[in-house]
Amino acid sequence: MPNRRKILLIEDDREAGTLIAEELTQRGFDVEAAHSGRDGLLSVMRAAPDTILCDLSMPSMSGFEVLQRLNGIAVHTAKIPFIFITGMSDRDNELKARRLGADDYVTKPIDFDRLVLIINARLNAGSSRGDTRVSLSQRQIEILSLVANGLTSAAIADELQLSRRTVDFHIDSARTRLNATTRSEAVIKAAASGLIKPQG
Helix, strand or coil: CCCCCEEEEECCCHHHHHHHHHHHHHCCCEEEEECCHHHHHHHHHHCCCCEEEEECCCCCCCHHHHHHHHHHHCHHHHCCCEEEEECCCCHHHHHHHHHCCCCEEEECCCCHHHHHHHHHHHHHHHHCCCCCCCCCCHHHHHHHHHHHCCCCHHHHHHHHCCCHHHHHHHHHHHHHHCCCCCHHHHHHHHHHCCCCCCCC
16 A cells, blocks of 8 residues: 555645645655635546645635535545645634534645645545544534533624524534533533634
């Protein structure tokens, strides 16, 4: 089995894409670059990569649209770890990305040490995806992310226009799935697994 894992990099800025690809290649990955969302989708159809890194803001087809198309194409493409790399650090875009099923959201300038840790964690999780990988619903991810950012159940209920009881239900369900005894432990486990990314 080859050692180098294949990364598909979808980045419309060719100069930035070249720099990112060179950095990841030096760190042991086999990187294929696509310079538009359409080209990225065609590449996935030709040969599925181990991980997809995708810019968010691109002309003609945004990163959000790329992820939505992948989710709709086939089950196997929806399971490929998908990580946004973007200069857009606002919380609304990150929450939208996670609602659509993105595995992580990395802001530019890229900390490559951190990015490689994220990629490897996703690849390792994927190797046992069929049986032991913990999964959370998008609502659970959204709520745990807000818990991680210091919001109380009441504040989360107000922000998401839910009842507090519903918020607590989702937190308890996530806690059970993560085999955590407290909501704080659930947040820590979810963050360690890359399911959520606390701000700051």
